[in-house]
Amino acid sequence: MRRSLALLLPMLLALSAQANDPPPSKPIKPASAKEEASSSASASASAKEERKSSSKESKENKESAKEAAIRAKEALAADELAARIAERLSVIRKDKEDAAARSAPRPVVRPSYAPPVRRPEVAKPKNDHGTNSAAAAGGLAVSHADIHWSYKGEGGPLNWGKLNVANAKCDIGERQSPIDIRDGIKVDLDPIVFDYKPSRFSVIDNGHTIQVNMGAGNYINVLGHNYELLQFHFHKPSEERVNGKSFEMVAHLVHKDADGKLAVVAVLIERGKSHSLVQHVWNNLPLEKNDPVQALTTMDITDILPVKRDYYTYMGSLTTPPCSEGVLWLVMKEPVEISPDQLAIFSRLYPMNARPIQKNSGRLIKESN
Numbered sequence: 040m041r042r043s044l045a046l047l048l049p050m051l052l053a054l055s056a057q058a059n060d061p062p063p064s065k066p067i068k069p070a071s072a073k074e075e076a077s078s079s080a081s082a083s084a085s086a087k088e089e090r091k092s093s094s095k096e097s098k099e100n101k102e103s104a105k106e107a108a109i110r111a112k113e114a115l116a117a118d119e120l121a122a123r124i125a126e127r128l129s130v131i132r133k134d135k136e137d138a139a140a141r142s143a144p145r146p147v148v149r150p151s152y153a154p155p156v157r158r159p160e161v162a163k164p165k166n167d168h169g170t171n172s173a174a175a176a177g178g179l180a181v182s183h184a185d186i187h188w189s190y191k192g193e194g195g196p197l198n199w200g201k202l203n204v205a206n207a208k209c210d211i212g213e214r215q216s217p218i219d220i221r222d223g224i225k226v227d228l229d230p231i232v233f234d235y236k237p238s239r240f241s242v243i244d245n246g247h248t249i250q251v252n253m254g255a256g257n258y259i260n261v262l263g264h265n266y267e268l269l270q271f272h273f274h275k276p277s278e279e280r281v282n283g284k285s286f287e288m289v290a291h292l293v294h295k296d297a298d299g300k301l302a303v304v305a306v307l308i309e310r311g312k313s314h315s316l317v318q319h320v321w322n323n324l325p326l327e328k329n330d331p332v333q334a335l336t337t338m339d340i341t342d343i344l345p346v347k348r349d350y351y352t353y354m355g356s357l358t359t360p361p362c363s364e365g366v367l368w369l370v371m372k373e374p375v376e377i378s379p380d381q382l383a384i385f386s387r388l389y390p391m392n393a394r395p396i397q398k399n400s401g402r403l404i405k406e407s408n
């Protein structure tokens with residue numbers, strides 16, 4: 040009886056040790072943790088190996104129950120070690136997952152409703168082209184991925200589409216801006232009706248350009264359609280080209296209609312005489328980025344327009360992320376002048392903030408006769 044117990048005990052102990060095996064870690068581990076995980080698995084495997092051989096030996100050599108118990112304890116200790124390794128790995132994995140979750144771009148919240156049929160895509164104002172709200176300058180800027188968009192390096196125009204899924208149009212859009220304006224169809228274009236008046240304004244350096252946010256009540260009318268002026272801002276050099284020619288700078292006057300569709304009037308700028316409106320803006324330059332300066336005076340945007348109001352027109356996009364399409368472009372043919380000193384002031388802040396030319400993709404360009 041005692042003898043058979045002595046035989047049974049080590050077997051029972053070995054069995055109970057196996058029953059206490061830590062469950063295999065179920066969640067899939069990230070690639071970086073795989074190596075560590077496999078080493079833990081092999082530790083567990085070798086522990087089992089050890090237990091098997093200990094049970095066999097005890098039978099063959101008729102070792103005392105005490106000795107076998109010690110061996111079983113060792114096996115248990117090995118299992119415990121394996122369990123602790125697995126636990127530690129799961130903590131490391133969780134930390135890594137948390138870190139990845141923190142650095143991952145936020146999911147894009149899309150409206151649940153479908154856009155109206157047969158309408159061009161409504162450009163959602165999200166940047167310096169879109170709106171004059173403080174959110175455009177600061178709040179939404181952080182919704183992009185860790186690398187923020189810019190005009191050179193990793194955040195440069197060739198990577199805009201990859202920085203955020205919301206910027207996909209920057210990569211795959213077929214009606215992008217700016218373009219090299221050429222081969223326009225000369226027709227009797229209806230003049231743009233400018234209904235601007237002296238208005239309060241603030242100036243903001245939003246990290247991409249100097250932007251002037253305008254008070255309400257400034258409109259243009261294009262083919263019977265009203266758009267309200269939100270803001271204007273500058274690029275250096277001009278983003279658009281005309282028959283291959285680039286200009287020193289351009290001012291983009293961004294308007295929005297009641298449906299949220301955008302119309303941008305582009306005023307090309309070349310080197311020449313000093314410009315009083317531009318000086319008025321420079322006089323109110325903010326000292327800090329994203330900290331708007333409310334001017335104490337008013338400004339009449341009519342003053343930035345050239346004397347002749349002939350223009351080119353085509354359908355394009357925002358020239359900054361998210362590169363939304365469905366933007367009506369109205370590019371004034373006659374440039375205005377600013378002085379070399381005025382150019383130099385902008386150049387100190389933004390020596391180059393122009394998106395490269397995009398492909399025309401067979402788009403129709405019309406121009407005033």
Ligand SMILES: [Zn+2]
Nearest residue numbers: 168274291358
């Ligand atoms: Zn612009």
